[in-house]
Amino acid sequence: MVQTGLSRAEIEQLDSMWKAPGFVPTLVAVFAAFGSWSLLLPVIPLAALDAGHGPALAGASTGIFMAATVATQIFTPTALRRLGYNPVMVASAFMLGVPALGHLLGLEVWNLLLFSALRGIGFGALTVAESALIAELVPSRFLGKASGMLGVFIGVSQMICLPLGLFLADRAGYPAVYAAAAAVALVAAVMCLRIPRIKAQPPTRPSPEEKATSAPAWKLVLVPALAVTSLSMSFGAVSSFLPAAVQELDPVTGAVIGGFMLSITGGAAMVMRYGSGVIADRNGRPGATMIPGQVMGFAGVALMALVIANGWPVWWLVLAGVLFGGGFGIVQNEALLSMFFRLPRSRVSEASAVWNISYDAGTGLGSFLLGAVAAQAAYSGAYAVGAVVVSLGILATIADRVVGAHRITELDNTRARLRQLPLGRKRRRNG
Incomplete structure (x- = not known):
């Protein structure tokens, strides 16, 4: 069920950041999204090396991911104003994980780079949206603690999923990691549906x-x-x-x-x-x-x-x-x-x-x-x-x-x- 957002005045009256509508679903969604990213971060280059590619191409899989991430981050504020946080975060969580299934088709050069870039687009939009959304959801006097808690959820997710991806690759093979990353990202997309349907405000124009x-x-x-x-x-x-x-x-x-x-x-x-x-x-x-x-x-x-x-x-x-x-x-x-x-x-x-x-x-x-x-x-x-x-x-x-x-x-x-x-x-x- 999609939650409706409170007005800014109503948000400022809340006595706890945990009572802000959408704050907890946002944290869970971020935990799952970064879990999907962390599962694949060390695994994709390793899979490329095992497929017979050289270190340069293995590194390029991460490089093109980050290039797509940064390029997407530039345009995300405009998308948040036109479409709103809810649809942008749902789509970005989907893009972050589901393209991992494309690696099941093989690890040829085009496959490796294309699906890495698609995942980078999802990651770029998600990272910008989740940080900005925290500032929209919680009272201003709790913004520091809320941002810190966002870091806690991201940190715990990485600490769990970075070694977990390598463990799954070793025990169950690379396809199991691709499937797990896609599934975890879908959890994030479902949780994003519970984020209030709000849009980023249009930029104000200061007076002379x-x-x-x-x-x-x-x-x-x-x-x-x-x-x-x-x-x-x-x-x-x-x-x-x-x-x-x-x-x-x-x-x-x-x-x-x-x-x-x-x-x-x-x-x-x-x-x-x-x-x-x-x-x-x-x-x-x-x-x-x-x-x-x-x-x-x-x-x-x-x-x-x-x-x-x-x-x-x-x-x-x-x-x-x-x-x-x-x-x-x-x-x-x-x-x-x-x-x-x-x-x-x-x-x-x-x-x-x-x-x-x-x-x-x-x-x-x-x-x-x-x-x-x-x-x-x-x-x-x-x-x-x-x-x-x-x-x-x-x-x-x-x-x-x-x-x-x-x-x-x-x-x-x-x-x-x-x-x-x-x-x-x-x-x-x-x-």
């Missing part, structure tokens, strides 16, 4: 006075986007090379730890992303944990470079993974909330698109560029360069804090709306 006193939208989202990109580039190297680096450093202990490193990093990101959201809600605005999160991420990737370069005990890489993952989780949430708070309510879908493009493009770019560095200067060199990139993101955030102290951005954004709530005024008087 507002244009004169407000910064352009791209300036408001640029630095949060750079913060995400700087860390997601390092994440591209971490996800691609860290398990191998662990095993290379210590073939005995590393063989055990290496397989869990991505889960350790992802678990830290999940916990710290939620914690960052709680702090943002208590403060009534994001930003308090952004620089600490970036510093944590820098410390983690720099420690990875030092451990690998100096041959330190492999357990130091576990600490590095926790630091990097925790910092990355904080920056993810802070950047998304900052974009929501800085832009008008009518542009939350654009904020979600910019955030997702920054994340996905950074991950792909990092895998490519830092992989090239690793080929020339080993894994330690790749992580050292990653640390430098993160440090540039920190400097950009500090500069933005200085400039932002004099910036006016009161155009129906979340910060302005919170000031209109009795709760927000009470907090300021008590502060």
Whole structure:
């Protein structure tokens, strides 16, 4: 049964994010959708290699997936305004999983790339829609916690389904994984039917006075986007090379730890992303944990470079993974909330698109560029360069804090709306 949405005034009166119509179905749908994606993420390249293709084509299957993802994310805000969240998310969940069945026809080049691209279209639309939808469904004062909970559902899904896909491939064969991914995505599509039938708001046009006193939208989202990109580039190297680096450093202990490193990093990101959201809600605005999160991420990737370069005990890489993952989780949430708070309510879908493009493009770019560095200067060199990139993101955030102290951005954004709530005024008087 499709739920009808509440008005914005009614939503703001809710005393819990869990009472927001459509919030729980959205979380379940996102859990299933990311489960479908995670099942196939490590399996498709492995299947390509087993089919006799070279590493270049195996990598291209992921590359074309991400290219289709980013291209789709650019156009998703327009689709959300014209069609609404419900139909876009149902269609995207369907596109994310069902094309996996096309691989049952074989793994020729055309088949491998075509169905990977189709799945990327579904993933791109879904990632933008789910982040923006959270801002539409829950009260503004719970947005940080709600965004953090979204990260928890995504993180748990990945921690379960990434190893599960490899397990099923080993025990039941690749066709079983394709069928499982399609089935899980259909669960997501069914849950999306319970999302309220609402559309993204059309963009508002500021008055001449507002244009004169407000910064352009791209300036408001640029630095949060750079913060995400700087860390997601390092994440591209971490996800691609860290398990191998662990095993290379210590073939005995590393063989055990290496397989869990991505889960350790992802678990830290999940916990710290939620914690960052709680702090943002208590403060009534994001930003308090952004620089600490970036510093944590820098410390983690720099420690990875030092451990690998100096041959330190492999357990130091576990600490590095926790630091990097925790910092990355904080920056993810802070950047998304900052974009929501800085832009008008009518542009939350654009904020979600910019955030997702920054994340996905950074991950792909990092895998490519830092992989090239690793080929020339080993894994330690790749992580050292990653640390430098993160440090540039920190400097950009500090500069933005200085400039932002004099910036006016009161155009129906979340910060302005919170000031209109009795709760927000009470907090300021008590502060």
